[in-house]
Amino acid sequence: MSPLLPLPVTAADRDSCAATDILRRVGEKWSVLILALLAERPYGFNELDRTVEPVSRRILTRTLRTLEADGLISRSETPERVRYALTPLGRSLLPLIVALGEWAAEHADEIGAARA
Amino acid sequence: MSPLLPLPVTAADRDSCAATDILRRVGEKWSVLILALLAERPYGFNELDRTVEPVSRRILTRTLRTLEADGLISRSETPERVRYALTPLGRSLLPLIVALGEWAAEHADEIGAARA
DNA sequence: CAGCATCCTGCGCGATACTG
DNA sequence: CAGTATCGCGCAGGATGCTG
Numbered sequence: 001m002s003p004l005l006p007l008p009v010t011a012a013d014r015d016s017c018a019a020t021d022i023l024r025r026v027g028e029k030w031s032v033l034i035l036a037l038l039a040e041r042p043y044g045f046n047e048l049d050r051t052v053e054p055v056s057r058r059i060l061t062r063t064l065r066t067l068e069a070d071g072l073i074s075r076s077e078t079p080e081r082v083r084y085a086l087t088p089l090g091r092s093l094l095p096l097i098v099a100l101g102e103w104a105a106e107h108a109d110e111i112g113a114a115r116a
Numbered sequence: 117m118s119p120l121l122p123l124p125v126t127a128a129d130r131d132s133c134a135a136t137d138i139l140r141r142v143g144e145k146w147s148v149l150i151l152a153l154l155a156e157r158p159y160g161f162n163e164l165d166r167t168v169e170p171v172s173r174r175i176l177t178r179t180l181r182t183l184e185a186d187g188l189i190s191r192s193e194t195p196e197r198v199r200y201a202l203t204p205l206g207r208s209l210l211p212l213i214v215a216l217g218e219w220a221a222e223h224a225d226e227i228g229a230a231r232a
Numbered sequence: 233c234a235g236c237a238t239c240c241t242g243c244g245c246g247a248t249a250c251t252g
Numbered sequence: 253c254a255g256t257a258t259c260g261c262g263c264a265g266g267a268t269g270c271t272g
Binding site for chain 2: 022
Binding site: 162177 | 253254255256257
């Protein structure tokens with residue numbers, strides 16, 4: 001066993017697998033989108049709310065809190081507004097997400113064909 | 117807008133984003149693990165069931181069907197057994213998952229520290 | 233502007249039992 | 253061996269209204 005990576009095969013591992021963990025995190029509905037937006041510049045809360053569009057404020061809040069708790073984004077208050085920004089850790093994750101996005105774009109037709 | 121990628125910002129895009137789509141797919145609980153196992157060699161159904169361990173057969177079945185529908189794995193029947201294997205498409209996705217796994221392993225302590 | 237409180241729905245995931 | 257059928261739980265995600 002023990003494949004190419006720190007991947008969990010036994011029951012004992014299954015909750016402690018870093019790869020699965022982070023994959024589930026970025027698999028959450030709005031995470032990647034938020035990270036991609038913050039890659040360009042910091043955003044305020046309502047600004048994110050408007051830009052991400054059909055997300056509810058409840059979910060946006062929770063997603064931001066989670067990303068913050070993981071150290072991927074930072075939240076700072078200024079007198080005028082709250083400011084969400086990427087942390088260095090979050091920024092280091094970007095290339096991988098970008099690569100996955102490119103892979104998905106390249107093979108979108110193959111996947112579409114397979115589904116039909 | 118329109119960040120670094122084909123990422124969905126508007127409501128119209130949100131269900132058609134290939135990147136988010138594939139991320140949710142591999143974010144499913146057992147997907148990466150199954151892909152990682154099949155990266156080494158083909159597996160039979162019960163063989164997967166035993167190896168992945170705490171997964172229920174119902175979920176294993178559904179996960180396999182989904183991965184198959186996306187063209188990432190193939191299912192073929194021989195007289196003695198059913199054989200699940202990676203497709204070329206699935207294999208082309210592996211390096212990206214490996215990269216994410218390595219990233220997660222490298223930064224596991226930072227993430228852990230952030231959560232505390 | 234930046235949220236929190238409340239209520240609700242769908243489905244990811246699981247346990248258990250049964251089938252050809 | 254390779255599944256299907258049935259039942260159930262918890263949580264992601266959402267709608268709506270209120271707050272300082």
